[in-house]
Amino acid sequence: YTVVIKPKEEVGIVVLLRLRLEAQPGFPDLDWHCHDVQVRRSSEDLEVEVFPCHKWIRTADGYIELRNEKENYFFSPIEYVQAHWQEDAFFGYQCLNGCNPLCIRQIHNLPPNLSVTSEMVRPFLPEDSSLGQEMERGHVYLLDYEVLDQLPANTVNDKQTYLAAPLCLLHYSRQGELKPIAIQLQQAPGPQNPVFLPSDAAPDWLLAKMWVRNSDFQVHQLLTHFLRTHLLGEVCCTATLRQLPEIHPLHQLLMPHIRSTLQINIQARITLLATKGVFDKSIACGLEAIPLLLARGTQRLRYSSMCVPDDVRVRGLDALPICYYAQDALRVWDALHRFVAGWIRLYYCNDEDVQHDCELQNWIGEIFTEGFLGLSHIGAPQSFQTAGEMCKFVTMVIFSCSALHAAVNFSQLDYNIWIPNSPAAMSRPPSQTKGSVSEEDIFSFLPEVNSSCHVLSVLSLLSQPAIDFVPLCHYNEWYFSSGAIVKLVEEVRRELKMLAKDIADRNSQLELPYPYLSPDCIENSVTI
Incomplete structure (x- = not known):
């Protein structure tokens, strides 16, 4: 019409x-x-x-x-964020395609500590449906930042900052939009922990969303980014150097993807994570909270969440049309998996060859013991019984140190440079009642200019590709340029080049493109 x-x-x-x-x-x-x-x-x-x-x-x-x-x-992503950060649909979009797409998950039952009733959210659902029916259909999603509960908040500029541990309920509408429909700022339900709704006063609802984004900033930086890419790469690099000789084929395959991790992590420890570094001076999760959060994050790790096909299926993202992270991650994973499977076939004739490789078994054993702390509930392999198990794990390592790092690192300046969209710290405690803040009050929750500039200067540095950028599956080592391995490398590069073209074609039709998992934007390893 x-x-x-x-x-x-x-x-x-x-x-x-x-x-x-x-x-x-x-x-x-x-x-x-x-x-x-x-x-x-x-x-x-x-x-x-x-x-x-x-x-x-x-x-x-x-x-x-x-x-x-x-x-x-x-219209750059930064301008787009500044123009749309207050919109519910953009809030939901960021959960799927922003710099932290690993937290949101589909739910079919409400968490017992989330004080939401069907009547409460009925106005934000289709008229002919209910919350129970929408959960049955797979249209309801949850963000749960329980990992932040009761963590000690940092002091920034000699002023106390505050942390929340929110639960945020989201609904995927028939119009193809994911929107938040309820936010509870703390884990324990009670009269001083109200559920905020889109129908509340505009300042209340906007501030509730800002608290969720503040929590997401902490989890993104320390768990999604540092733990899941940097520290995983460090564990695998250390185990490779200790357990696999240079002539071992797995040493040769992995080192181009993990070699630089030790150096960059050492630099991070003596600068970003040290006294007077950016976490100490400017971020709500300071030096006291960091080890606690990393310990909790390790306890909550699951091997299935580190393997893309399992992860996006379990979280209900595999069939979501607007989740470009899931679509691109699946295709990159599949290309890498075929590459690794072909590589394994060159050196292992059957599962018995895998089982009898003592150096390989010592390698995965050290990663399980020292990296995953021997925690069996994580589900990571303690040994390899089949070539398939080995292929899945090696693919996970390469993906995490290349594609996942690209997705969660090189996107962060775009989404975090507009401070209200992703505040690194909040200067006032979470609201315990509705109607207690005005539009003018909202900005008093934001961090001061000097600490925000400190954060942005670091994010700007981290968002710069390396001078000697090596694209995914491009290898300078001599052993990748001879024999049967050449065909494998050529094949995976050809597949990744096709994927890059498909992503470029799709992005040309989008108001806000998602370029972060285009293979030509993915570096072979963590270098920054």
Whole structure:
């Protein structure tokens, strides 16, 4: 359906449009899906300027800003975040495709400590459905930052900061948007721990979302980024140097993907994670909280969550059309898995060969004992009984030290540079009642300028690709350029090149592209 609007006077050059859906007496207050707005200079003019929208608009949304389609190639992710950070749909988008896509998971039952009732969230669900039905259909997701509960918060600029441990319920709508529908800021339910809703006063709801983003910042930096990529790579690098001689084929395969991890982690310990470093001076999880959080994060690790096909299936992301992280991660994983499987076949004829390789068994044994602390509930292998087990584990290591690091590291400046979207610290405690903050109060929760600049300077440094950037599966070592291995390398490079083209084609159609897992953006190892 097309609506034609003729202005009463000359408009001039249009670079920005604002739309608002206004309820009218006698008409049902229904959501309106806007495809785009097209502007002609006159009825005779054949040239049309297009302002894409592609979203559902509600009266509660207020004004929606649209930009000229020609300008959206110039619309950087940083500008997009600044323009859309307050929107519920963008909040949900970040959970799937931002710098920390590893926390959100599909649920079919509510956590017992989340004080949400079906009636409470009914206004934010389809009229002909209920919370129970939406959970049955797989449309309900959860963010749970229980790992932060009761952690000691840092002192920044001689002022106490605060941490929350929120639970956030999200719903995937029939319009293809993921939106938060309820937020509880602390783990223990009670009268001083209300559930915030989209229908609450705008400052209450916005501040609740900011607390979730603050919690996500801590978990992203220390667990998703540091633990899952840097520290995993360090453990595997150390075990490789200790247990596998240089002539061992696994040593030769892995070292291009893990060699630089030790150096970069040592630098991180003596700068970022040290006294007067950025965590000590500017981030809510300071030096007292870091070892506690890393210990909790290690206890909560699961091997299945480190293997992409298992992870995205268990978290209900594999069939979600708007989860570009899951789509791209699956394809990169599959390419790497085929490459590793072909490589294993060159050196191991059967499962018995794998079982009888003492050096290989010592390697995986050390990783299980020293890296996973012998914790059997994590589910990581203690030994390899089959070539398939070995292939899965080696693929996980390579993926974590290359693709996962690219996804969670090189995206962070885009999403964190606008401080209200991802505050590194909060200067006031979480609200215990509704209606206690005004719009002006919100900014008093944000960190001071000097600490924010400190964080952003570090994130800017971490977001720069290495000078000697080596793309995924490009190898300079001599043993990759001879014999049957050459064909394997050529094949995986060809597959990754096709994936990069597919991602570029898809991104050209998106208002906010997702480039972080394009193989030409993935470095072979953790170098920053």
